[in-house]
Amino acid sequence: MIEEVLVTLKANPKIDPVLSTWSWEVPVYLFLGGLTAGIMFFAAIMVLTNRQREVPFMTEKLVLWTVILLSIGMGALFLDLSHRWYVYRFYTAFRPTSPMSWGSWILIIIYPVCILQILSTFRQGYPKLARRLERFGVGVLALDLSERFRRPVAWVSVPFALGLGIYTGVLLNTLVARPFWNTGILPILFLVSALSTASALAILGTSDKGERHLFTRIDFGLIAVEILLVFLLVIDLSAGSEVQLASVDLILGGRYTVAFWILFFSVGLLIPFLLEARELLGKSAAAFYMAPLFVLIGGYLLRQVVMNIGLHSSWSNYANQFDPQLLELLH
Amino acid sequence: MTRYAMVIDMRICVGCGDCVTACKTENQMPDGLTRDWVVERTSGVYPNLSTEFRSERCNHCSHATCVYVCPTGASHYWRDTNIVLVDEGMCTGCKACIASCPYDARLIMHPEGYVDKCTFCHHRVEKGLDPACVSTCPTHCMYFGVLDDPASKVSTLLRTRNYKTLLQETGNQPNVYYLT
Numbered sequence: 005m006i007e008e009v010l011v012t013l014k015a016n017p018k019i020d021p022v023l024s025t026w027s028w029e030v031p032v033y034l035f036l037g038g039l040t041a042g043i044m045f046f047a048a049i050m051v052l053t054n055r056q057r058e059v060p061f062m063t064e065k066l067v068l069w070t071v072i073l074l075s076i077g078m079g080a081l082f083l084d085l086s087h088r089w090y091v092y093r094f095y096t097a098f099r100p101t102s103p104m105s106w107g108s109w110i111l112i113i114i115y116p117v118c119i120l121q122i123l124s125t126f127r128q129g130y131p132k133l134a135r136r137l138e139r140f141g142v143g144v145l146a147l148d149l150s151e152r153f154r155r156p157v158a159w160v161s162v163p164f165a166l167g168l169g170i171y172t173g174v175l176l177n178t179l180v181a182r183p184f185w186n187t188g189i190l191p192i193l194f195l196v197s198a199l200s201t202a203s204a205l206a207i208l209g210t211s212d213k214g215e216r217h218l219f220t221r222i223d224f225g226l227i228a229v230e231i232l233l234v235f236l237l238v239i240d241l242s243a244g245s246e247v248q249l250a251s252v253d254l255i256l257g258g259r260y261t262v263a264f265w266i267l268f269f270s271v272g273l274l275i276p277f278l279l280e281a282r283e284l285l286g287k288s289a290a291a292f293y294m295a296p297l298f299v300l301i302g303g304y305l306l307r308q309v310v311m312n313i314g315l316h317s318s319w320s321n322y323a324n325q326f327d328p329q330l331l332e333l334l335h
Numbered sequence: 336m337t338r339y340a341m342v343i344d345m346r347i348c349v350g351c352g353d354c355v356t357a358c359k360t361e362n363q364m365p366d367g368l369t370r371d372w373v374v375e376r377t378s379g380v381y382p383n384l385s386t387e388f389r390s391e392r393c394n395h396c397s398h399a400t401c402v403y404v405c406p407t408g409a410s411h412y413w414r415d416t417n418i419v420l421v422d423e424g425m426c427t428g429c430k431a432c433i434a435s436c437p438y439d440a441r442l443i444m445h446p447e448g449y450v451d452k453c454t455f456c457h458h459r460v461e462k463g464l465d466p467a468c469v470s471t472c473p474t475h476c477m478y479f480g481v482l483d484d485p486a487s488k489v490s491t492l493l494r495t496r497n498y499k500t501l502l503q504e505t506g507n508q509p510n511v512y513y514l515t
């Protein structure tokens with residue numbers, strides 16, 4: 005028998021007995037960052053494969069949302085900072101060993117790339133707004149130039165989109181003291197999920213039948229890959245060190261089993277997978293709003309649940325933790 | 336890098352917790368926050384039980400994962416030593432360092448919100464004094480000194496006694512040693 009008891013008080017808020025340092029803000033940022041990456045990726049790929057006219061919603065309309073979603077995500081991230089008026093400190097240093105430092109600089113570079121991408125199809129997607137922009141000389145110049153360089157802009161967007169999508173996973177993956185995140189599968193899972201949520205948004209928003217069908221097919225494939233990756237994640241952690249085994253136990257019978265398998269896996273992956281399969285077989289077109297909705301919910305849940313499990317998994321476990329709530333009873 | 340180490344003799348420690356009180360007083364910790372704590376570990380099967388007391392804190396790791404993940408440089412090594420400090424004027428409160436410390440040794444300062452931790456009392460070390468916990472310990476079971484100096488008390492103890500460090504397998508190279 006081994007029993008470890010704290011004999012002095014250790015009840016630092018949000019640290020003990022398990023970490024609860026991050027709540028909804030970081031998952032919202034990871035989700036919206038992923039969505040942005042997915043939209044950038046598909047909009048660029050469709051331009052590069054000369055499919056722009058086949059998928060007008062994605063390449064001309066949805067692409068505008070990249071900067072909006074990313075900004076909301078960064079707003080959430082800002083809200084999470086507990087010493088937030090020092091946020092400018094992200095930009096007074098570059099720390100090559102810190103993924104978060106890379107991330108904050110990449111975000112700065114991504115904005116202009118997104119804007120160029122938006123401008124390159126702006127006249128087709130938002131003719132009214134484009135006309136307003138054309139009232140200014142710079143506006144005309146910007147629109148003309150980015151249209152002329154539509155393909156080079158798309159080429160640049162692809163690596164940045166992939167980088168952003170993977171980065172959202174790397175961010176957690178490199179926090180080495182949380183065993184549940186320390187698997188290389190995580191960034192890939194986040195990337196595939198990012199692409200899947202972007203396709204789901206296209207399915208929801210487009211009025212073009214061909215585009216909806218194309219993205220349903222793409223999304224179906226992506227969800228299949230995600231399901232596979234989830235099992236690989238479990239296998240990878242199960243083959244890991246002692247602390248990783250303890251962390252995977254959290255979803256194999258432990259306290260996050262329901263959240264992971266029912267909420268995220270079933271609602272976010274299995275149900276939309278089956279719904280989209282039916283639709284592709286031509287069986288039930290009525291469900292086509294449901295599937296992408298589930299995918300979007302699942303995309304968010306993936307980040308939220310994985311983050312919570314990671315925070316819960318730890319290297320230091322006192323078998324018998326002091327419970328600060330007991331103090332309340334004394335009052 | 337000059338390596339400072341803390342050596343704690345678990346054969347002498349009685350788990351009184353004075354080190355914790357000394358730290359709170361010296362560093363004027365707000366209510367409910369603590370930079371160090373004492374763990375009682377009991378192992379064996381009754382009646383053959385053995386107990387050890389461990390006074391724990393930040394390990395001022397030679398390979399400090401908290402320093403590596405900090406995006407702003409707020410978490411840093413003090414003056415080319417292994418003493419890890421947080422510069423509150425640079426800390427954004429992103430909490431990445433908290434998630435990357437395997438010892439859960441960091442805390443969020445209340446009410447300001449920057450991240451705080453044990454400093455090995457660098458303000459005392461600078462003056463040639465021991466950290467408050469070490470100088471307060473009524474059983475004199477704690478030692479502090481420079482590991483790179485073979486003549487220092489800490490080096491001598493580690494040469495002549497059996498010891499362990501916590502979670503060595505993380506690769507963080509902790510610098511708080513426990514004599515067994």
Ligand code: SF4
Binds near residue numbers: 392399400401436437
């Ligand atoms: S114990 Fe934690 S906070 Fe202290 S130096 Fe090591 S990793 Fe950093």
Ligand code: SF4
Binds near residue numbers: 407
């Ligand atoms: S919370 Fe502060 S010290 Fe910790 S990683 Fe973020 S900026 Fe650095």
